[in-house]
Amino acid sequence: xxxxxxxxxxxxxxxxxxxxxxxxxxxxxxxxxxxxxxxxxxxxxxxxxxxxxxxxxxxxxxxxxxxxxxxxxxxxxxxxxxxxxxxxxxxxxxxxxxxxxxxxxxxxxxxxxxxxxxxxxxxxxxxxxxxxxxxxxxxxxxxxxxxxxxxxxxxxxxxxxxxxxxxxxxxxxxxxx
Amino acid sequence: xxxxxxxxxxxxxxxxxxxxxxxxxxxxxxxxxxxxxxxxxxxxxxxxxxxxxxxxxxxxxxxxxxxxxxxxxxxxxxxxxxxxxxxxxxxxxxxxxxxxxxxxxxxxxxxxxxxxxxxxxxxxxxxxxxxxxxxxxxxxxxxxxxxxxxxxxxxxxxxxxxxxxxxxxxxxxxxxxxxxxxxxxxxxxxxxxxxxxxxxxxxxxxxxxxxxxxxxxxxxxxxxxxxxxxxxxxxxxxxxxxxxxxxxxxxxxxxxxxxxxxxxxxxxxxxxxxxxxxxxxxxxxxxxxxxxxxxxxxxxxxxxxxxxxxxxxxxxxxxxxxxxxxxxxxxxxxxxxxxxxxxxxxxxxxxxxxxxxxxxxxxxxxxx
Numbered sequence: 001x002x003x004x005x006x007x008x009x010x011x012x013x014x015x016x017x018x019x020x021x022x023x024x025x026x027x028x029x030x031x032x033x034x035x036x037x038x039x040x041x042x043x044x045x046x047x048x049x050x051x052x053x054x055x056x057x058x059x060x061x062x063x064x065x066x067x068x069x070x071x072x073x074x075x076x077x078x079x080x081x082x083x084x085x086x087x088x089x090x091x092x093x094x095x096x097x098x099x100x101x102x103x104x105x106x107x108x109x110x111x112x113x114x115x116x117x118x119x120x121x122x123x124x125x126x127x128x129x130x131x132x133x134x135x136x137x138x139x140x141x142x143x144x145x146x147x148x149x150x151x152x153x154x155x156x157x158x159x160x161x162x163x164x165x166x167x168x169x170x171x172x173x174x175x176x177x
Numbered sequence: 178x179x180x181x182x183x184x185x186x187x188x189x190x191x192x193x194x195x196x197x198x199x200x201x202x203x204x205x206x207x208x209x210x211x212x213x214x215x216x217x218x219x220x221x222x223x224x225x226x227x228x229x230x231x232x233x234x235x236x237x238x239x240x241x242x243x244x245x246x247x248x249x250x251x252x253x254x255x256x257x258x259x260x261x262x263x264x265x266x267x268x269x270x271x272x273x274x275x276x277x278x279x280x281x282x283x284x285x286x287x288x289x290x291x292x293x294x295x296x297x298x299x300x301x302x303x304x305x306x307x308x309x310x311x312x313x314x315x316x317x318x319x320x321x322x323x324x325x326x327x328x329x330x331x332x333x334x335x336x337x338x339x340x341x342x343x344x345x346x347x348x349x350x351x352x353x354x355x356x357x358x359x360x361x362x363x364x365x366x367x368x369x370x371x372x373x374x375x376x377x378x379x380x381x382x383x384x385x386x387x388x389x390x391x392x393x394x395x396x397x398x399x400x401x402x403x404x405x406x407x408x409x410x411x412x413x414x415x416x417x418x419x420x421x422x423x424x425x426x427x428x429x430x431x432x433x434x435x436x437x438x439x440x441x442x443x444x445x446x447x448x449x450x451x452x453x454x455x456x457x458x459x460x461x462x463x464x465x466x467x468x469x470x471x472x473x474x475x476x477x478x479x480x481x482x483x484x485x486x487x488x489x490x491x492x493x494x495x496x497x498x499x500x501x502x503x504x505x506x507x508x509x510x511x512x513x514x515x516x517x518x519x520x521x522x523x524x525x526x527x528x529x530x531x532x533x534x535x536x537x538x539x540x541x542x543x544x545x
Contacts, residue, residue, distance in 0.1 A: 010539070010543065011540075015529065015534070016525040016526055016539075019525075019526050019529070023519055023522050023525070026538055026541060030525075
């Protein structure tokens with residue numbers, strides 16, 4: 001996980017930011033700030049997966065300048081807040097590994113379908129690899145999107161009958177309608 | 178063979194070398210082992226075997242404790258075996274042996290050097306002359322009894338003094354009253370300044386006419402009068418201290434001022450509960466943490482939160498003990514103030530290994 005270039009908000013250097021505030025009004029502001037910071041950080045670093053157990057190695061949750069870090073339990077509760085708006089989802093039952101959706105799955109889905117429609121790929125089949133790593137999509141936002149997230153986004157489209165996933169062992173592809 | 182262990186060839190305490198042989202081979206029972214052509218040393222405690230020269234270098238060698246040997250027997254010229262409970266070993270002396278190994282070992286096993294406990298060396302220092310001849314449990318018991326007796330005596334003496342003080346105190350207060358009334362009568366003879374001074378002495382001495390339970394028929398009346406007294410006495414102090422005093426502090430100060438006829442904590446608590454209903458300028462307040470304080474009627478949580486918030490802002494951040502030393506109040510009170518301030522959203526906390534600190538609530542005030 002390399003350094004992520006980000007303009008830290010003022011809260012990041014404010015020690016109380018790393019303690020969950022008991023005052024409900026204050027806490028709401030604090031959690032809101034954390035939510036947007038987490039999404040911003042992941043967007044900048046193109047992070048799709050966060051492991052809470054490794055949080056002390058992630059500068060986002062560990063500000064070594066002021067020697068403060070966010071507790072794992074607090075991180076999980078903030079990520080759970082993000083989950084409510086569809087911006088995160090736990091991968092394992094213990095809620096250690098989280099997928100972060102700085103675009104919600106719906107947003108990813110419409111982005112991909114928009115790209116397909118603009119290129120006239122309707123009624124054609126693309127492999128998942130082409131869709132996420134291919135040369136044609138290099139300029140698209142969803143370039144390098146991990147397959148797990150991609151599949152989840154495509155499943156959203158599938159529900160709307162806009163595509164059909166072909167998930168055999170060999171070739172993983174998708175046909176758009 | 179498994180009775181051998183690896184050990185240092187250095188002699189342990191009180192161990193002496195008895196015999197040395199060269200070119201000895203070890204047998205595990207009847208089976209030859211790779212331990213051949215070594216040096217064998219028999220000591221009072223152990224039998225050591227090592228490769229030639231290893232013992233001289235102090236390297237690790239094989240050692241068999243003599244205490245494990247139950248029986249020794251010469252087998253054929255140049256070889257004999259040690260029988261142990263489960264097994265036996267054989268030593269083969271390729272070059273024969275010069276010393277009377279069998280005799281030495283047998284003698285060694287009879288003497289059982291390893292069991293001899295050498296008495297610990299007595300230091301040469303001349304022994305201090307023993308004063309107390311009593312030893313053992315009786316001696317300890319007696320010395321304890323003596324100690325207790327001495328303690329009892331000091332306690333008794335101390336309480337006699339206290340009793341004297343208490344009986345004198347009543348007279349003292351009476352005398353003080355007489356003097357103050359005389360001063361009132363003779364106004365003009367002494368200057369205003371001196372009167373004030375004298376009165377302040379009296380005040381610091383204590384409450385001149387304490388409310389006591391005997392004087393009242395019902396508890397209720399007693400508590401009411403007590404509440405009046407507490408309010409009258411503490412109002413000035415509490416005002417000086419920034420409007421708040423813990424109940425424990427109040428308890429100490431009241432009883433310090435009374436000097437005798439001391440109040441119980443229950444009585445003070447009951448009296449303080451009446452403060453507000455009697456329309457006195459003090460009231461009893463309980464923080465959410467359970468800490469009880471006496472505070473001025475004019476003071477409410479909102480103003481406390483406000484003023485504490487401003488203090489935090491002025492200082493950048495504050496911990497409870499910093500605030501306590503700034504305001505001259507106890508740490509408990511300072512903590513309560515900070516928590517109140519936090520409840521009102523005037524500050525926010527930073528709970529780290531460095532302790533609990535409070536910062537201005539930038540979350541609410543620093544809107545982008």
